[in-house]
Amino acid sequence: MSDSSTPFGSRAPLDRAGSKLLKGWGEATQALPNAQESNGESLGTIEDIVPSVRFAPLGGTPMHFHLPPPLHGWRAFVGEVGIIVLGVLIALGAEQIVQDLHWRSEARSFRSAVNYELGRNLETFQVRIDQNACVGRRLAELDRLLSESRNGRTVMLLRPIGRPAAFSGYYSVWDNKDAQLNAHLPLQLRLRYGELYDELRDADALATHEVDVWRSLSQFDEPEPLDHSDRLRLRELLTRARQLDSSRRNGFVEITKLAQSLGIKPVVDPVMRTRPRDQSFCQPLLPPKAGL
Numbered sequence: 001m002s003d004s005s006t007p008f009g010s011r012a013p014l015d016r017a018g019s020k021l022l023k024g025w026g027e028a029t030q031a032l033p034n035a036q037e038s039n040g041e042s043l044g045t046i047e048d049i050v051p052s053v054r055f056a057p058l059g060g061t062p063m064h065f066h067l068p069p070p071l072h073g074w075r076a077f078v079g080e081v082g083i084i085v086l087g088v089l090i091a092l093g094a095e096q097i098v099q100d101l102h103w104r105s106e107a108r109s110f111r112s113a114v115n116y117e118l119g120r121n122l123e124t125f126q127v128r129i130d131q132n133a134c135v136g137r138r139l140a141e142l143d144r145l146l147s148e149s150r151n152g153r154t155v156m157l158l159r160p161i162g163r164p165a166a167f168s169g170y171y172s173v174w175d176n177k178d179a180q181l182n183a184h185l186p187l188q189l190r191l192r193y194g195e196l197y198d199e200l201r202d203a204d205a206l207a208t209h210e211v212d213v214w215r216s217l218s219q220f221d222e223p224e225p226l227d228h229s230d231r232l233r234l235r236e237l238l239t240r241a242r243q244l245d246s247s248r249r250n251g252f253v254e255i256t257k258l259a260q261s262l263g264i265k266p267v268v269d270p271v272m273r274t275r276p277r278d279q280s281f282c283q284p285l286l287p288p289k290a291g292l
Helices: 012-039 074-129 132-150 179-183 187-221 228-261 270-274
Strands: 052-055 063-066
Touching: 074 179, 074 187, 074 228, 132 187, 132 228, 187 228
Parallel strands: none
Antiparallel strands: 052 063
């Protein structure tokens, strides 16, 4: 039996078909350089015209794959990608604008709340400032009481010594601020706000010490003669009261300057203004001197 036969018939038709295929491939490869020369353009190889990749598995024969071109050509593909990128950029920019507007609105609301809180604090401190003259007179009267005791005289007090008004400050808005919101405030504004709140907290601490000193002075309300140890104690308390009063006055000046730089004014609390107050602290403590 001849080897030219196959299970599918004679090999002659297959050989003729292969010869035609190889001949056509040769004519195509010869026509490509001629086309390049006639047009004056370099078309490159077929691999350059049609995207392709080579894949060489380990230990195997390299394989060449031709990638399918875009449906509408590379120029249209690049244009579509550009439109997508541009759309993404526009969306991101619009989102950034919306966020900026949001944080600006939040910052304005926060500043309004902080300014109101600081205005309330200024009002409470103004009540103490209004008593500065009363504090000075009361300390002078206690100096006279001490002097009379040194001379062996006992002076009856007309009323309890009392103490100046003291109110705690408001800090909830500033203390509960959001870190991200705080970052959207101008740096200089944050610094001035922080400095003002520091001064207010210092004033609160001084007020606490002042209350303690005046509370200790109340032990001299009793109409009893003062001995040597009593006079030493009274002198110590009067010295501390004067130092605290001076520190508070200086602190009020600094607080007022900082508040004015931020455009903050006292916010009057109708309840506090109409609340009955003990006016005895500003009334005379000792009877007039003889001959006056």
